[in-house]
Amino acid sequence: EDKVVQSPLSLVVHEGDTVTLNCSYEVTNFRSLLWYKQEKKAPTFLFMLTSSGIEKKSGRLSSILDKKELSSILNITATQTGDSAIYLCAVLAQGGSEKLVFGKGTKLTVNP
């Protein structure tokens, strides 16, 4: 059974801290790994990592895919209160067709 595990489940930091969120996966026929940020409602897309693009960066956020270790990390530097959200990791697997398998998320709280 395809599985995505995120850690930690919850994290509380102060503004300005750097955080690292972890995601590990066990899926058949891995295609890509995606990170989403979920604030109040719908998840919004952050990054997609594939075999041909294992590192992505956007502002204070960056992510790396380790295909050997079947894992990914999401780094957020100089955190701000607006970074408070649930961060979801998902893996796109190809069985008979695509399916997106989500982890349970990491809840990040950034205190002023």
Add this chain to the structure above:
Amino acid sequence: DSGVTQTPKHLITATGQRVTLRCSPRSGDLSVYWYQQSLDQGLQFLIQYYNGEERAKGNILERFSAQQFPDLHSELNLSSLELGDSALYFCASSQNTGLPGDTQYFGPGTRLTVL
């Protein structure tokens, strides 16, 4: 705004009832996905449609069914509702070009409460 629309935003109903949730994908997207998000289960993939045909099935109960219409909008039908069906139901769409990692864009969700 992702471009994916869902109606209604909130739905409150009683056990045993049947409801229909509606989703319109982003313009040009052929694939529609349905997800259920509850507090204890996280985000669960239910079903995917591509250009009107069922493409993949996840953890969808037999009491639930979905379809995608010629204009590409989709409906998720939930019947014989139980208290445990209370959740946030998301629809997502993607181009599904066959390229690895087509990004899925999520709608705002429908919050279903079963009393």
